[in-house]
Amino acid sequence: xxxxxxxxxxxxxxxxxxxxxxxxxxxxxxxxxxxxxxxxxxxxxxxxxxxxxxxxxxxxxxxxxxxxxxxxxxxxxxxxxxxxxxxxxxxxxxxxxxxxxxxxxxxxxxxxxxxxxxxxxxxxxxxxxxxxxxxxxxxxxxxxxxxxxxxxxxxxxxxxxxxxxxxxxxxxxxxxxxxxxxxxxxxxxxxxxxxxxxxxxxxxxxxxxxxxxxxxxxxxxxxxxxxxxxxxxxxxxxxxxxxxxxxxxxxxxxxxxxxxxxxxxxxxxxxxxxxxxxxxxxxxxxxxxxxxxxxxxxxxxxxxxxxxxxxxxxxxxxxxxxxxxxxxxxxxxxxxxxxxxxxxxxxxxxxxxxxxxxxxxxxxxxxxxxxxxxxxxxxxxxxxxxxxxxxxxxxxxxxxxxxxxxxxxxxxxxxxxxxxxxxxxxxxxxxxxxxxxxxxxx
Amino acid sequence: xxxxxxxxxxxxxxxxxxxxxxxxxxxxxxxxxxxxxxxxxxxxxxxxxxxxxxxxxxxxxxxxxxxxxxxxxxxxxxxxxxxxxxxxxxxxxxxxxxxxxxxxxxxxxxxxxxxxxxxxxxxxxxxxxxxxxxxxxxxxxxxxxxxxxxxxxxxxxxxxxxxxxxxxxxxxxxxxxxx
Numbered sequence: 215x216x217x218x219x220x221x222x223x224x225x226x227x228x229x230x231x232x233x234x235x236x237x238x239x240x241x242x243x244x245x246x247x248x249x250x251x252x253x254x255x256x257x258x259x260x261x262x263x264x265x266x267x268x269x270x271x272x273x274x275x276x277x278x279x280x281x282x283x284x285x286x287x288x289x290x291x292x293x294x295x296x297x298x299x300x301x302x303x304x305x306x307x308x309x310x311x312x313x314x315x316x317x318x319x320x321x322x323x324x325x326x327x328x329x330x331x332x333x334x335x336x337x338x339x340x341x342x343x344x345x346x347x348x349x350x351x352x353x354x355x356x357x358x359x360x361x362x363x364x365x366x367x368x369x370x371x372x373x374x375x376x377x378x379x380x381x382x383x384x385x386x387x388x389x390x391x392x393x394x395x396x397x398x399x400x401x402x403x404x405x406x407x408x409x410x411x412x413x414x415x416x417x418x419x420x421x422x423x424x425x426x427x428x429x430x431x432x433x434x435x436x437x438x439x440x441x442x443x444x445x446x447x448x449x450x451x452x453x454x455x456x457x458x459x460x461x462x463x464x465x466x467x468x469x470x471x472x473x474x475x476x477x478x479x480x481x482x483x484x485x486x487x488x489x490x491x492x493x494x495x496x497x498x499x500x501x502x503x504x505x506x507x508x509x510x511x512x513x514x515x516x517x518x519x520x521x522x523x524x525x526x527x528x529x530x531x532x533x534x535x536x537x538x539x540x541x542x543x544x545x546x547x548x549x550x551x552x553x554x555x556x557x558x559x560x561x562x563x564x565x566x567x568x569x570x571x572x573x574x575x576x577x578x579x580x581x582x583x584x585x586x587x588x589x590x591x592x593x594x595x596x597x598x599x600x601x602x603x604x605x606x607x608x609x610x611x612x613x614x615x616x617x618x619x620x621x622x623x624x625x626x627x628x629x630x631x632x633x634x635x636x637x638x639x640x641x642x643x644x645x646x647x648x649x650x651x652x653x654x655x656x
Numbered sequence: 657x658x659x660x661x662x663x664x665x666x667x668x669x670x671x672x673x674x675x676x677x678x679x680x681x682x683x684x685x686x687x688x689x690x691x692x693x694x695x696x697x698x699x700x701x702x703x704x705x706x707x708x709x710x711x712x713x714x715x716x717x718x719x720x721x722x723x724x725x726x727x728x729x730x731x732x733x734x735x736x737x738x739x740x741x742x743x744x745x746x747x748x749x750x751x752x753x754x755x756x757x758x759x760x761x762x763x764x765x766x767x768x769x770x771x772x773x774x775x776x777x778x779x780x781x782x783x784x785x786x787x788x789x790x791x792x793x794x795x796x797x798x799x800x801x802x803x804x805x806x807x808x809x810x811x812x813x814x815x816x817x818x819x820x821x822x823x824x825x826x827x828x829x830x831x832x833x834x835x
Contacts, residue, residue, distance in 0.1 A: 235687060236685045236686055237685070238687075240684070314688075316680050316684055318683055318686050318688055318689050319688055319689070319690050320690045323692070616677060616680065619680050620673075620676050620677045620679075620680045621673065621676070
């Protein structure tokens, strides 16, 4: 019985099967990702350069100084308007490819080399599709819903941009002093778009999807915001860039590692007088890990990712709130959904994982930044923080796809119970503990 | 009591989720099962039943059919028509096979005494009309090299060259060798 049935059959096979090495798929995907990063960076920086330098200079030639100033100030918004579609295009491809990796498939590989242009083709297809309005739909709300869903996601990206470029040139405009509050406030608006879309499309499935998303968003916004409150208490700042800058100086000053108090843990090992300080560090570490996981879970539910994707449960509601939307409107919904995922991942990596700072000591980072600033074609020191932040955010997105590949959808009552009976009490307790911990002077 | 229950549940849940996520992560390092067909033709077993064909003797290029009409008789779909040569006994003039009727049961290949009619591993036979699916002897007969490949591939006994007079005896020999 040593020879298995398959081995026995193999003796009769005419030639070996084409089975690419398991690492080939991963390697090819990394190349595709690198090219897409190039496209995203190239497009965004070109548009920014256009709005910061070339168009204002052209306008100043004709003595239109005030308009030139206006154009210069519009640059960050334009950068976002280019960054978000390009990024969402890659995000969809990323999701499909990584999911294929987890489910032992090949994923899209027909359009372009190794599926490189698949989502571009999809986007072009959606652009040319007929725009259908269902009979009996509320025309105004039906047209307004995708805009309400998409608009806030663009706006909520503004403070993240300032953090990602470390206040480089025109992006200093985006440095809002209430950054984290602004993002959490704005990201709660899109739910209105979902509810309106579900209500306006005159379809029972859409309506149920919209109502579910409303209930879900209300339930999961509370633990998310309460977590943010604990973070504000512990870090002492609500400016995203300041929160990121507080984490300069290596892996162990990141907020996820006990809010930069990791060295306190060393006091634990020779148990004695100073072990109380060590216990304080341990409490902070547990606190940080708990806040990180609560934030990730409630943020996942907030953007309707898979274990919490009840608003668009395919097996129950056809496609949920976006069942009746076609063409560009559907594309807007799709775009906004993935951008919301990107924003929460960016926020998590800024707040917990050190933002745009390398996990090395500050000297190394400073040398790299100085070298980039002295680049002969101009100052490109924005490249380092934005790339680092991008990689961290994509790491978290990978985790979210990983969760999607693993966990099945929750039942509706489980979803509600988990939020109201577990997460909200836990995050309330967390605020209390955070207040106590931050008031202790070491 | 209830507080303890929640703690135990949470720890168990975290352990189980972690276990499941680790299992999924391991799958990322497996080679994909999907076969990309038009780029890579799938490997098929010698016994797979696809397009029917007539072999020739790989050594002498002589047609192996002896016009015994056994395949025509056993065919459940009546898709085979054998027309023997009236001038020379034991040879065929025409062999017509309608692949549109054929259900690829492989009965004809089993009864054939000389291993003349075989199922090849070729399955790409789309046509633009039903008439094109009716194969005549020219389209059915394989070349010498193709026949040699299929005799090796299916591990069929090599045919003996036909003796001129006792044709029936010569046809029976390969069957004995199989046994």
